[in-house]
Amino acid sequence: MFIDTHTHLYSSKFSEDRPAVMERARAAGVDLAILPAVDRSSHEDMLALEAAYPDWVLAMIGLHPVSVGENYEEELAVVEKYLQQRPWVAIGEIGMDLYWDKTFRDQQVKAFLKQCAWAIDYDLPICIHAREAIDELLELIRGVNNPKLRGVFHCFTGNVAQARQAVDLGFYLGMGGVATFKNGGLEPVLLELPRERILLETDAPYLAPVPKRGKRNETAYVKFVAEKIATLWETSPEEVGRLTSQNAWQLFELDRFAKPDCPWWGLRPPVKDAINE
Numbered sequence: 001m002f003i004d005t006h007t008h009l010y011s012s013k014f015s016e017d018r019p020a021v022m023e024r025a026r027a028a029g030v031d032l033a034i035l036p037a038v039d040r041s042s043h044e045d046m047l048a049l050e051a052a053y054p055d056w057v058l059a060m061i062g063l064h065p066v067s068v069g070e071n072y073e074e075e076l077a078v079v080e081k082y083l084q085q086r087p088w089v090a091i092g093e094i095g096m097d098l099y100w101d102k103t104f105r106d107q108q109v110k111a112f113l114k115q116c117a118w119a120i121d122y123d124l125p126i127c128i129h130a131r132e133a134i135d136e137l138l139e140l141i142r143g144v145n146n147p148k149l150r151g152v153f154h155c156f157t158g159n160v161a162q163a164r165q166a167v168d169l170g171f172y173l174g175m176g177g178v179a180t181f182k183n184g185g186l187e188p189v190l191l192e193l194p195r196e197r198i199l200l201e202t203d204a205p206y207l208a209p210v211p212k213r214g215k216r217n218e219t220a221y222v223k224f225v226a227e228k229i230a231t232l233w234e235t236s237p238e239e240v241g242r243l244t245s246q247n248a249w250q251l252f253e254l255d256r257f258a259k260p261d262c263p264w265w266g267l268r269p270p271v272k273d274a275i276n277e
């Protein structure tokens with residue numbers, strides 16, 4: 001019923017009990033988990049997890065802005081190699097993070113733009129990490145000025161005006177734990193922006209939703225995010241799952257990976273009437 005569109009299930013935070021975490025996610029109704037890449041220190045762990053759960057997990061590839069440092073060109077070369085090797089669900093997570101450290105701000109911009117260019121070349125969506133940098137990233141996307149550039153602002157934490165700009169540029173908004181926080185500020189975004197552009201995510205092991213706030217997050221908790229959104233939308237968590245899964249299907253073009261025997265086959269959007277397209 002749910003797609004967790006952003007979860008670091010390969011993180012060492014899960015090394016003690018990963019099979020149980022995966023089991024709880026399945027039991028909570030998560031039919032597909034999408035893994036964002038960080039850097040070469042974890043690419044192999046991510047790919048091993050994907051190989052271990054081939055019907056249930058899909059990996060992105062990319063360089064996380066917090067991992068952009070002196071050696072970012074070497075890191076990007078690794079990403080480029082992976083891109084050439086096989087199909088990927090998206091390029092991510094990429095973007096800017098000006099919260100922790102601004103030392104490599106220029107390099108973050110260069111790495112982001114390089115990966116946007118690849119996304120256009122490979123015709124892939126991007127998954128954006130934007131911390132204290134939403135306006136900068138919107139500006140960079142406008143500068144790229146290519147309608148093929150599309151993706152999601154993962155863990156969106158901006159205001160309605162920023163959300164509108166993102167949506168107008170063809171982007172989706174990833175909603176996770178922050179959407180459940182009293183002071184998260186996302187209620188107006190969820191009420192005013194088109195539901196067709198909302199995706200569910202956890203960003204596990206980070207940012208656990210209420211009522212698990214402050215604890216280690218895990219993919220099963222995506223249901224708490226769905227419950228919160230269902231309350232706002234005056235519908236059921238199942239309906240939120242159905243709609244957001246179709247949104248994810250659309251953005252990530254999951255037809256590319258879907259097989260009738262995979263657990264998430266049932267989440268695909270209804271086939272549109274060709275005449276109306």
Ligand SMILES: [Zn+2]
Nearest residue numbers: 006036093203
């Ligand atoms: Zn992440």
